[in-house]
Amino acid sequence: MTTELFTGAEMVVKSLSALKVKYIFGYPGGSVLDIYDAIFQQDEIEHILVRHEQAATHMADGYARATGKVGVVLATSGPGATNCVTGIATAYMDSIPMVVLAGQVATSLIGNDAFQETDIIGCTRPIIKHSFSCRSLADIPDAITKAFYLASTGRPGPVVIELPKDVLIPQNTGPFNIETNIKMRSYNPNIKGHAKQIKKAVQSITKAKKLIIYSGGGIILSNASQLLTTLVETLKVPITNTLMGLGGISGTHKQFVGMLGMHGSLEANKCMANADVILALGARFDDRVTNNVEKFCPNATIIHVDIDPTSISKTINAHIPVVGLVDVVMQQLLDELNAIHFSPDEEALTQWWQQINGWRDVNSISYEQDENEKIKPQRVIEVLYKITQGDAYVCSDVGQHQMFAAQYYPFAKPRQWINSGGAGTMGFGLPAAMGVKLAFPDKHVICITGDGSIQMNIQELSTCSQYKLPVVIVTLNNRSLGMVRQWQDMVYGGRHSSSYMESLPDFIKISEAYGHVGIKIDTLDELEDKLTEAFNIKDRLVFVDVLVDEKEHVYPMQIRTGAIDEMWLKKGVKS
Amino acid sequence: MRRILSILMENEPGSLSRIVGLFSQRAFNIESLTVAPTDDNSLSRMTIGTSGDDKVLEQIVKQVNKLIDVIKIIDITDKKHIERELLLVKVAAMNDITRTEVKRLTDIFRGNIVDIGKHVYTVQLTGNAEKLNAFIDALQHETQILESARSGCVGMTRGDNALRV
Numbered sequence: 075m076t077t078e079l080f081t082g083a084e085m086v087v088k089s090l091s092a093l094k095v096k097y098i099f100g101y102p103g104g105s106v107l108d109i110y111d112a113i114f115q116q117d118e119i120e121h122i123l124v125r126h127e128q129a130a131t132h133m134a135d136g137y138a139r140a141t142g143k144v145g146v147v148l149a150t151s152g153p154g155a156t157n158c159v160t161g162i163a164t165a166y167m168d169s170i171p172m173v174v175l176a177g178q179v180a181t182s183l184i185g186n187d188a189f190q191e192t193d194i195i196g197c198t199r200p201i202i203k204h205s206f207s208c209r210s211l212a213d214i215p216d217a218i219t220k221a222f223y224l225a226s227t228g229r230p231g232p233v234v235i236e237l238p239k240d241v242l243i244p245q246n247t248g249p250f251n252i253e254t255n256i257k258m259r260s261y262n263p264n265i266k267g268h269a270k271q272i273k274k275a276v277q278s279i280t281k282a283k284k285l286i287i288y289s290g291g292g293i294i295l296s297n298a299s300q301l302l303t304t305l306v307e308t309l310k311v312p313i314t315n316t317l318m319g320l321g322g323i324s325g326t327h328k329q330f331v332g333m334l335g336m337h338g339s340l341e342a343n344k345c346m347a348n349a350d351v352i353l354a355l356g357a358r359f360d361d362r363v364t365n366n367v368e369k370f371c372p373n374a375t376i377i378h379v380d381i382d383p384t385s386i387s388k389t390i391n392a393h394i395p396v397v398g399l400v401d402v403v404m405q406q407l408l409d410e411l412n413a414i415h416f417s418p419d420e421e422a423l424t425q426w427w428q429q430i431n432g433w434r435d436v437n438s439i440s441y442e443q444d445e446n447e448k449i450k451p452q453r454v455i456e457v458l459y460k461i462t463q464g465d466a467y468v469c470s471d472v473g474q475h476q477m478f479a480a481q482y483y484p485f486a487k488p489r490q491w492i493n494s495g496g497a498g499t500m501g502f503g504l505p506a507a508m509g510v511k512l513a514f515p516d517k518h519v520i521c522i523t524g525d526g527s528i529q530m531n532i533q534e535l536s537t538c539s540q541y542k543l544p545v546v547i548v549t550l551n552n553r554s555l556g557m558v559r560q561w562q563d564m565v566y567g568g569r570h571s572s573s574y575m576e577s578l579p580d581f582i583k584i585s586e587a588y589g590h591v592g593i594k595i596d597t598l599d600e601l602e603d604k605l606t607e608a609f610n611i612k613d614r615l616v617f618v619d620v621l622v623d624e625k626e627h628v629y630p631m632q633i634r635t636g637a638i639d640e641m642w643l644k645k646g647v648k649s
Numbered sequence: 650m651r652r653i654l655s656i657l658m659e660n661e662p663g664s665l666s667r668i669v670g671l672f673s674q675r676a677f678n679i680e681s682l683t684v685a686p687t688d689d690n691s692l693s694r695m696t697i698g699t700s701g702d703d704k705v706l707e708q709i710v711k712q713v714n715k716l717i718d719v720i721k722i723i724d725i726t727d728k729k730h731i732e733r734e735l736l737l738v739k740v741a742a743m744n745d746i747t748r749t750e751v752k753r754l755t756d757i758f759r760g761n762i763v764d765i766g767k768h769v770y771t772v773q774l775t776g777n778a779e780k781l782n783a784f785i786d787a788l789q790h791e792t793q794i795l796e797s798a799r800s801g802c803v804g805m806t807r808g809d810n811a812l813r814v
Contacts, residue, residue, distance in 0.1 A: 195663060200674045204717040207662065224717060259814060260659055260720040384711040387704070 079247035082211050083108035086175065086237065089218040091118045092252050095146050097137065097512060098122070098175075099130035103150025104190060105177030108242040122512070122541060125533040127154050129505035131161020132531070135170050136469060136506030139492045141513045142297065144171040144225050151177040151239075152190030156197060160499060163201040165232040167496025168318060169295060171225040172232040173218070174198075180240040181209055195236050203231030208241055211248040223256040228263030229382040230295055263381060267398035267406050274394050275353070275377045276410040282351035282375075283422040284429075285311040288334065291318030291495070292356015292380060298401035299323060299488040302355065305404050308411060310418045312430055314342035316357050317480055318495040325484025326464075331430065332439065335363040336632045337477040340438035340641055340649055341430055343632070346371055347639035348429065354378045356400040359390040360496070369637035379403045438630045438643055439481050448623040449598050451475060451550045455482035457602050458520060458548065461609055466518035467492065467510045469545075471503035471527030474556035477628045479522045501530025507545040508538060518546065518609060525551040525575055535588040538615045546608055547585075547617045552624040553578060560627045564642075565634075585617035596621040651680065652706055652726045653804045656695040657812055659718040660686050664693060667716050677701065677709050681734075681801030692720070692814065696803045721812055729807040735773070735800040736781045737763075741793040742770040750791040758784045769795060778802060 080088065086109050090098070098121045102110045113121050124130040127149045134145025145165075149155050155176040165172045179188040195205050204224050206217035214237070221233040240246065279285060287309070293302050299322050306313045306329055314334040315322050323330055332339030334346060346352060352374045357363075359378075364370045367389055378385075378392035379400055386395045396403055441452045455478050458466070464486050470476040470493040485491045492510060494502040507521035521528075528549050538545065550556075558573040582592030591614050595604045601620070608616040630641040633648065641649040658664050665684055672679050681698035699709060706724065713722050742748045742765070751770050755762055760774035774784055781799065788794060806812070 196666070199667060199670045205663070258717070261717050382715065384708065384715050388708060391704075 077249045080250045081108065081112070081244050081247050082208070082214050082237070082241040083112040083243075085211065085214040085250050086218065086242070087112045087116060087119065088250055089215045089252055090146065091116070092254060093144075093219065093222050095119055095144075098146045098148050099124060099134045099137075099509070100148030101127050101130060101150065101154060103154045103177065105151040105179060105239045106148060106175075106237070106242070108239075108244065109148065109175070109177075109237070121148070122537070124505070124537050126531065127157035128161050128501065129531050129534045129537070131158045131172070131174065132164065132499075132502050132505035133509040133512075134172055135161060135165050135502075136492055136509030137513050138165075138170050138172055138509075139506070140467060140489050140510040142489070144173055144222050145509070147172065147174040149174065149176050150190065151179055151194070152192045154190075155194040156192050159197055159201070162198055162232045162234065164494050164497040164499040164502060166201045166203070168291060168494065169230045170232065171230040173221045173225050174232060174234045176234060176236050178207070178236045178238040181238045182240065184238065194234065198234050201232070202234050203229075205234040205236070207236040208238070211241055211246060212251075214241065215250065215252040219252060219254055220256055220258065223258075224261065228261070264397045265399050265402055267379065267396040267403040271394060271396045272403070272406045272410050275396060276407060276414065278351050278375050278377060278394060279309065279353065279407075279411075280414070280416060283419065284349045284426045285309065285351045285353060286345045286349040287311060287313040287353045287355060288316070288346065288357055289313065289319045289322045289355040290316040290357025292400045293319055293322035294488045296356065296399055296401045297488070298356070298404060301401055301404045301408070303327070305408060308408065308416070310423055311426070312345050314338070314345060316360065316363060316495075317493070319357060320480060320491045321485035321488040324486045326486065331434070333480055334638070335360070336365070337481065337628050337630065340436050340630055340639070340643065341433040343639040343641060344433040345430060346374075347637060349374045351375045351377065354380075354392075355404065356380060358385040358388070361389065363638070364389060365632045365638045365640070366635050371638065436643065436649075438641070441626070443598070445598060449595070449601055449620060451478050451552070451622040451626055452482050453598070454548065454550055454601065454605075454620050454622065455479050455522070457605055458522070459483045461602070461606055462518045462520070466490070466520050467507070467514065469493070469503050469507035469510060469519065469521050471521070471523040472498045472500045473524045473527055474552070474560065474626070474628050475522050475524045475527075475550040478550070500527040503527060504531050504534050504545075504547065507547075508534060508543045511543045511545050512541070521545055521547045523547060523549050524556060525549055525553060525578055526555045528581075532584065535585060535590060535615070535617075539589045542613075544611070544613055544615045547615070548605075549581060549617070549619050550622045551578075551581070551619050552622050552626070554624055556624070557628070563627065581617055581619040585615070590615040590617055592616075593618045594621075595619070650702070651698065651700050652724055653730070653732060653802060654697045654699060654710070654713070655723050655725050655804060655812055656697065656713060656719060657687070657721045657814070658693050658695060658716075659720065660691055660693040661718055664718040665695075667718060668695065668697075668713065671712055671716065675708070675712060677705065683801045683803050689814070696801070698802055720814055723806075723812060725804050725806050730804050731807060732777045732802050732804040733775050734778055734781055734802045735775050736784070737771060737773055737798045738785065738788065738794060739769050739771045739796040740788055741768060741795055743768050747792045751788070754784070754787050754791065758787075760784065
C-alpha cells in the first residue's frame with residue numbers, strides 16, 4: 075500500500091477540516107495562493123472574502139465571541155499579515171480564541187527583504203498567546219492542532235501560524251498525519267482551585283457583612299453564567315459586571331447593580347467601595363474599573379478567581395488568590411458552601427441592601443429627553459431594546475455609543491454583547507456583527523456604531539452584499555468623535571481639536587451604493603417607527619443613520635484620580 | 650533588589666526572543682541573561698539577573714511562566730545556591746613589573762592567564778559578580794584594561810533538588 079501524499083496547502087485545509095472549522099475569514103495574496111487553490115477544491119470549509127484583512131480578524135473574532143468556537147483567519151504575507159495586527163491585539167486583550175494563518179515568503183528568502191516579506195512572528199509577539207512558524211510539511215498539522223488547543227484552552231487568546239510559500243507549493247508533498255489529542259509538557263493550565271484556598275474563600279464569604287460579586291469576561295468565556303446565577307442567588311448579595319462580563323447574569327436580575335467602572339452605575343461602584351469582601355470572578359481589575367488604585371476599596375478583603383495567575387495581584391493585591399477555571403472554582407465554592415450548610419446572614423443582608431437601595435434611588439443611569447429637542451443617543455438604545463425585546467446580538471464599536479449600549483441595553487444572556495473592551499478598537503463593530511450574523515442568521519444582529527467608528531471599516535458593506543449578511547447598523551451620528559469631544563469638554567477647556575467630523579458622507583447613499591437599504595432618522599417622533607421598519611426588513615442589510623444630540627456626554631463618569639465611587643453624575647454634579 | 654531567575658524552556662526557535670520581548674514589553678529589567686541548551690538538547694536553560702520590588706518580581710515570574718515555551722522558572726536568590734560568572738579580560742602587559750603584578754593578582758583570585766600577546770595578557774576568571782568586580786578593580790590599579798567580556802551569571806540551587814522536566 076502506498077501512502078497518499080499531500081501538499082502543505084492541502085494539509086492546511088485537511089487539518090482545519092479535522093478540527094471541524096466551518097468558516098475561514100481572509101484575503102488572498104501571492105504567498106497563500108496554494109492554500110486558496112486547496113480551499114477551492116473542497117466544500118467542507120467556506121472562505122469568506124473580506125475587503126481588508128483587519129475586518130477578517132474582527133469577523134473571526136465576532137464569530138468566536140458569539141459561538142465560543144475558534145475564529146480562523148487567513149492572510150497573505152507582508153501587508154496582508156500586518157493588516158491583521160490590530161485585530162489580533164483586539165482578540166488578545168479580550169482573550170478571544172483565534173487562529174491566524176499568515177503566509178510568508180519562501181524560507182530561502184526569509185531575511186532578504188523579499189517582496190511582501192514582514193516578520194509577522196516578530197510583529198505579533200507581544201499580542202499573541204503563542205505563535206508557530208512552519209518550516210517543513212510535517213510542522214503544518216502539528217502547528218495547527220496545537221494552535222487550536224492553545225487558543226481555546228486556559229485563558230483563550232490568538233495564535234499566529236506563519237506558513238512560508240515553499241512548504242505550501244505542489245512540488246513539495248508528504249504524508250499527512252494529524253494528532254488531535256494534544257499534550258504539551260510546557261502548557262498545563264490549572265483547572266481546579268486549590269482546596270485550601272476554596273476553604274479560605276468560603277470562610278471569608280460567610281463572615282462578610284457586605285459582600286459583592288464582581289464578575290468579568292471570564293464568566294462569558296467559560297460558559298459559566300448559569301453557575302454564576304446560582305452562586306449569586308445562594309449568597310443573595312449584589313453582583314456587578316465589567317464591560318466584558320455583561321450578560322454573565324441577566325441585566326434585569328434584581329441582584330444585578332449594573333456595570334461598574336468609569337461609566338458604570340453609581341450603585342455598582344458604591345457597592346465596591348463599601349464592600350467588606352469582594353469576590354472577583356474572571357475579572358482583572360482593569361484601570362477602567364479601579365480608577366485610582368491607591369484609593370481602591372481599602373477595607374475590602376479581595377478574593378480573586380482567575381485562570382491566569384498574572385491577572386491576580388497585578389494591579390490590586392488579592393488577599394485570597396484562587397487560580398483555576400472560573401466555572402470549576404464556582405462549583406467548588408458552591409460545594410463547600412453546601413458542605414458547611416451555609417445560610418445567609420439575613421440581618422446583614424437587609425442592612426446591606428437598604429444601603430444599596432439608597433444608591434439605586436439616585437438613578438445614576440438616566441438622561442433627560444426634551445420631546446421637542448434632538449434625539450438623545452440613550453433613547454435610541456432604549457428603543458432598540460424594546461423593538462428587539464432584549465433578544466438581539468448587540469455588536470458595538472468604540473466610543474460614546476458603546477457606553478450607552480452597555481448602560482441602556484440590559485443583556486439577558488452571555489455572548490449577546492460583543493465589543494472591544496480591552497483594546498478599544500474602533501472599526502470592530504461592523505465586521506464583528508458580520509461574523510455573528512454568519513453564525514446566527516436567524517437572530518437580530520445589531521451593529522451599534524458612531525459616525526467615526528463606522529468609517530474605520532465601512533468597506534465591509536461590500537462583503538455584506540456578497541455573503542448576504544443582513545445586519546442592522548445603527549449609527550448614533552453626532553457629527554463628531556463623541557468620546558474625544560467629551561474629554562475635550564471636560565478636561566481640555568472645550569477645545570475641540572480634531573474631534574469634529576467635517577464632510578461626513580451621505581451614509582444612506584453609501585449603503586444604497588453597496589446594494590443595501592438606508593434609513594435616516596432625525597426627529598424623535600419617527601424614531602421608533604423607522605427603527606421598527608428597519609427590523610422588519612429581514613433579507614437585506616439596513617443602515618440606520620440616526621442624528622443624535624452632539625452635546626450629550628456619557629454619565630455617570632468616574633472623576634479622574636478619585637476613588638472608584640467618586641463620580642460625575644451629570645454636568646457639574648458630583649456623587 | 651537583585652534577583653536570579655533560573656528558567657527551563659523548550660529549545661525552540663524564537664523562545665529567547667519571547668523572553669526578551671516580554672521583559673521589554675512589560676518594562677522589566679534585565680541585568681544579565683545567559684542561555685544554552687541543556688544535557689537534554691530539547692531544552693534550554695536560561696539564567697536571568699534582574700531587579701525589582703516584590704510585586705514586580707511576582708509579575709516577572711508569573712509572566713515568564715505564562716509563556717507557552719517555558720516549562721519551569723524559579724527564583725533562586727533566597728535559596729542556597731551557587732552562582733558563577735565567567736570573565737575574560739585583556740590587559741596591557743608592557744613591562745616586567747606589570748606582567749608580574751597581573752600574574753600575582755590572577756593567582757590571588759585563582760584565575761588563569763589563557764593567552765599572551767606581545768604586550769598583552771588575557772586572563773580568565775570565574776566567580777560570583779562580587780569577586781569579578783573586585784578583580785577588575787584590582788587590575789585597574791596596576792594596568793590598563795583593553796577589553797573585557799563577562800558571561801552574565803549562571804546559577805543553580807544547592808542540595809538534592811534539581812530543576813528538570
